[in-house]
Amino acid sequence: MPAKTFIRLINGILTRVSGVVVSTGAANDGDIPALDATGRLDLSVMPVGIGADTASITASEALAAGDYVNIWNNSSAFAVRKADATVAGKEAHGFVISAVSSGAAATVYFEGTNTQVTAQTPGPVFLQTTAGKGAATVPAATGNVVQNLGYATSATSVNFQSQLPIVLA
Known part of the structure; x- marks a missing residue:
């Protein structure tokens, strides 16, 4: 299974889904976050107030x-x-x-x-x-x-x- 791909239960069916590295906001509601190329979460997937000032x-x-x-x-x-x-x-x-x-x-x-x-x-x-x-x-x-x-x-x-x-x- 490739990196950033997960198995998720959707409506009782196991489904292969991709993780989101960079969030675009509400459009990514319910998506699974994935680590970026540095092995870290992108700040766009973090709550407001978390991250660098x-x-x-x-x-x-x-x-x-x-x-x-x-x-x-x-x-x-x-x-x-x-x-x-x-x-x-x-x-x-x-x-x-x-x-x-x-x-x-x-x-x-x-x-x-x-x-x-x-x-x-x-x-x-x-x-x-x-x-x-x-x-x-x-x-x-x-x-x-x-x-x-x-x-x-x-x-x-x-x-x-x-x-x-x-x-x-």
Whole structure:
């Protein structure tokens, strides 16, 4: 029997049915969910409120996968840009795991693990003076923003738990 195919009792008759990997909503009422190619359930089959805490926000500049981002008021519109420890008011509100071009919709993650970072060392991760980046070094110049972003769990993963920023005098 092929993967994602099940035997189901329908009106007293055993019937072969296929599992649904991605739900389209009410049209899939009563369907059996199936795992996707990664061996996980797609978020579309989960109840509302289960899954990553994200928002789709227009990028006002190109973003690289793994960038820490700042949500800001761009002419009365919500926009997202790279967070930057050199400028007060550009603190990190979340991160992106996929590259996004300027003007495109970015999926911003507000919690969870940023798996698109590199060269992390064990311990706390701070917003850096290189826009969009985080590392173990604490910015120290006058006017820099010190913001703990979370904790590195491997060289390529940071458990994002943003803290309030502090501007150095």
